[in-house]
Amino acid sequence: MVERLIAAGQWQRGEPDIVIVTDAGYDVNRLVRALWDLPVELVGRIRSDPRDAPVQAAPGLRPEGRPAPSKHGPESRFAKPET
Numbered sequence: 001m002v003e004r005l006i007a008a009g010q011w012q013r014g015e016p017d018i019v020i021v022t023d024a025g026y027d028v029n030r031l032v033r034a035l036w037d038l039p040v041e042l043v044g045r046i047r048s049d050p051r052d053a054p055v056q057a058a059p060g061l062r063p064e065g066r067p068a069p070s071k072h073g074p075e076s077r078f079a080k081p082e083t
Contacts, residue, residue, distance in 0.1 A: 017041045
């Protein structure tokens with residue numbers, strides 16, 4: 001899409017970058033790698049819960065009753081810079 005905008009003359013060198021906004025369903029890291037050489041600013045919402053978490057016997061618990069391990073690392077909150 002970005003290349004089509006450039007080819008159509010909708011963006012020219014010296015203009016502000018094209019802003020791409022995505023919802024949490026998109027893989028922002030993959031998009032960054034795919035678009036690194038294009039004039040874009042990428043804004044993506046980050047999920048606060050792992051989408052691919054395994055099905056549990058009870059919400060947040062393993063069948064043994066222990067909390068399920070975090071699949072993607074520790075919790076992160078923008079309101080708490082230390083996270």
